[in-house]
Amino acid sequence: MVKRTSHQDVPCGVARPLDAIGDGWSLLIVRDCFGGLTRFGEFQRSLGLAKNILAARLRNLLDHGILDTVPAADGGAHLEYRLTDKGRALFPLLVALRQWGEDYFFAPGEAHVRLVDRERGQPLRPLEVHARDGRLLAPDDTMVDWSRVSGR
Template sequence: MAKRISHKDSMCGVARPLDAIGDWWSLLIIRDAFDGLRRFGEFQKSLGLAKNILSARLRNLVTHGILDTVPASDGSPYQEYVLTQKGQGLFPLLVALRQWGEDFFFAPGEPHVTLVDTKSNQPVRRLELRAQDGRMLMAEDTIVVAPPLVDGRE
């Protein structure tokens, strides 16, 4: 489960998260959690995966601090899985994934679900990357730079 980048022990800001959510099911579980699902059985019914897989994924997400187990909300003697702060932080990523999926994985005119703002009942705006001064940025307008070196070490 704990994979490692082979040739470099310190993983970058893109690689580290993939250790936590880099598999097929985890993001779908998290999406369902955003949709309000909380119980083991709810996830299983919604996703249709094997119970051992779901069990392993939930455990992984909990140990990574993305989900938390809380005792119960209705009388039942079981536990529920809820998003932590860290898990909630995945919302933009999920929206980005959804928007990309809608852009490129649906035929034009093919119906699909839409993410709407509950207040206005309008679809949400497209995610867009902007500079500090508000200019919209394309990929070519950006570059990743190394952190300022504090010691002598690279």
């Protein structure tokens, strides 16, 4: 398997997390965790992923503190994978990715699964980006501030 370039020393909040979640399988594992899956076999059935690749992705998510292992809830000898606080903090990212995918990767009227509010059964409102003072921001309203990076 080709070793990917690490972004751990890059002073960018988009690049660094890619070491942990920068491949589709890792995000799909996290998605499945939010859906209640906890066991290796459940992930394998859901994703159809080879055992060695699944094991590598799970190990990477564990190494980055996104998942943790806990004793099986049923008292069995196996371990279960659970999202850590860091992993649960990925929820808005997955919601944004899902909403973007729904908007741009399905034909009008094409059936697809939806994320809904458990209490009301209603689709979620589209995510928005707001300034600290509450103003709605578009890409042109933001900039990358390099002034805090040493050497710049």
